[in-house]
Amino acid sequence: MFQKILIANRGEIALRVLRACKELGIKTVVVHSTADADAMHVRLADESVCIGPPPSRDSYLNIHQIVAACEITGADAVHPGYGFLSENAKFADILAAHNITFIGPSGDHIRVMGDKIEAKRTAKRLGIPVVPGSDGAVTEEKEAKRIAAEIGYPVIIKASAGGGGRGMKVARTEDDLEIALATARSEAGAAFGDDAVYIEKYLEKPRHIELQVFGDGAGRGVHFGERDCSLQRRHQKVWEEANSPALNADQRARIGDTCAKAIAELGYSGAGTIEFLYENGEFYFIEMNTRLQVEHPVTEAITGIDLVHEQIRVASGGGLSVKQDEIKFNGHAIECRINAEDPRTFTPSPGTITHFHTPGGLGIRVDSGVYSGYKIPPYYDSLIGKLIVHGRNRVECMMRLRRALDEFVVDGIKTTLPLFRDLVGNHDIADGEYDIHWLEKYLAAAD
Ligand code: MV4
Numbered sequence: 202m203f204q205k206i207l208i209a210n211r212g213e214i215a216l217r218v219l220r221a222c223k224e225l226g227i228k229t230v231v232v233h234s235t236a237d238a239d240a241m242h243v244r245l246a247d248e249s250v251c252i253g254p255p256p257s258r259d260s261y262l263n264i265h266q267i268v269a270a271c272e273i274t275g276a277d278a279v280h281p282g283y284g285f286l287s288e289n290a291k292f293a294d295i296l297a298a299h300n301i302t303f304i305g306p307s308g309d310h311i312r313v314m315g316d317k318i319e320a321k322r323t324a325k326r327l328g329i330p331v332v333p334g335s336d337g338a339v340t341e342e343k344e345a346k347r348i349a350a351e352i353g354y355p356v357i358i359k360a361s362a363g364g365g366g367r368g369m370k371v372a373r374t375e376d377d378l379e380i381a382l383a384t385a386r387s388e389a390g391a392a393f394g395d396d397a398v399y400i401e402k403y404l405e406k407p408r409h410i411e412l413q414v415f416g417d418g419a420g421r422g423v424h425f426g427e428r429d430c431s432l433q434r435r436h437q438k439v440w441e442e443a444n445s446p447a448l449n450a451d452q453r454a455r456i457g458d459t460c461a462k463a464i465a466e467l468g469y470s471g472a473g474t475i476e477f478l479y480e481n482g483e484f485y486f487i488e489m490n491t492r493l494q495v496e497h498p499v500t501e502a503i504t505g506i507d508l509v510h511e512q513i514r515v516a517s518g519g520g521l522s523v524k525q526d527e528i529k530f531n532g533h534a535i536e537c538r539i540n541a542e543d544p545r546t547f548t549p550s551p552g553t554i555t556h557f558h559t560p561g562g563l564g565i566r567v568d569s570g571v572y573s574g575y576k577i578p579p580y581y582d583s584l585i586g587k588l589i590v591h592g593r594n595r596v597e598c599m600m601r602l603r604r605a606l607d608e609f610v611v612d613g614i615k616t617t618l619p620l621f622r623d624l625v626g627n628h629d630i631a632d633g634e635y636d637i638h639w640l641e642k643y644l645a646a647a648d
């Protein structure tokens with residue numbers, strides 16, 4: 202087991218990882234920018250190293266500073282959290298070259314999944330159902346038209362170096378295709394320095410359902426069920442739940458089995474998320490994320506398993522603590538992302554939190570790095586906390602969520618809490634009847 206882990210992140214996830222390290226008796230080092238000197242995780246860590254000024258590229262993305270901090274403090278592993286360097290293959294490779302363990306998959310697995318064409322090809326080879334479309338990159342208009350005619354309109358053109366919704370163009374007819382292809386390619390070239398694009402059938406009203414998977418790096422793979430993350434705005438998830446209201450136990454077991462087998466065959470190590478679009482009872486792979494995700498606590502709530510403990514165990518060579526048949530799904534969980542933003546326009550609202558009071562009681566978890574008197578710096582994303590509620594079933598979970606939202610107090614800044622107080626009383630949400638476009642339509646109608 203590791204003696205000392207360096208946490209290369211900030212905010213609620215830095216604290217989340219720090220808590221797991223403490224429970225496992227592992228010493229902690231945090232690196233932080235000058236803007237985060239007063240952060241909770243900096244206070245709670247055994248050691249801290251200031252690695253640079255506020256802009257991320259000069260601090261949280263500065264690989265050499267982070268490696269230097271490992272060497273100075275004698276950290277034997279790095280947990281990257283999410284965002285920042287968590288899916289940077291070069292970072293994983295550099296740490297390996299310094300005999301420091303990257304708590305995550307190999308650089309090669311990160312690289313494959315970072316290239317969306319390669320990821321899709323890999324998924325298909327492993328028996329995961331994918332969205333119908335081109336087999337690889339498309340450059341010629343003639344070829345694009347042939348593929349689109351074959352799969353049928355509408356189609357979507359995506360950047361291979363994109364992901365998370367960046368660099369996509371929809372073509373509804375053959376007349377749209379020429380412009381869509383040209384603009385997708387030039388935008389991808391400008392944004393990512395790679396103009397490779399691919400074509401897929403455009404699904405009109407899917408849900409976003411993702412499978413939490415884990416590999417032990419020694420050929421075993423398991424799944425921890427799915428999360429429904431359809432409630433998004435501009436590709437930012439707002440509300441996530443486990444299980445998906447759209448699936449039954451049989452569908453869950455089937456897609457889970459497919460994903461677990463794929464992860465085993467891939468020889469994958471650590472936590473991963475396989476993202477699907479789900480429409481008319483069918484799953485369509487779109488991407489795989491090779492990191493722990495913001496919404497992992499809903500999976501922890503329904504399985505009772507600490508996923509950061511599992512990441513650390515696997516990275517240290519100790520393997521997973523559970524076999525597939527020991528992973529039981531219990532009740533329902535919902536996560537609300539509390540952002541320092543206007544609840545309608547989502548304009549960031551940094552500043553001083555004058556009063557911070559969190560809800561409690563059975564089935565309530567709040568993951569946050571802030572406190573009363575804390576000043577939110579303006580340099581980073583606006584997530585200040587997550588409210589995770591668990592109940593024996595979805596109805597109990599929703600009742601408990603409504604109560605927890607009533608107790609939550611964040612004064613001094615704007616937050617997304619009022620949005621959640623609206624959503625929890627909405628009929629479509631109560632019925633679990635929503636797709637990936639529901640939230641944007643709801644917000645547009647409220648204008
Ligand atoms: C799609 C799609 C429809 N059809 N692909 C957006 C994020 C990126 N991960 C993939 N995305 C989409 N891919 C096909 N073939 C619709 C989206 C999409 C979306 C997906 C998940 C959650 C929210 C979304 C919002 C708009 C579009």
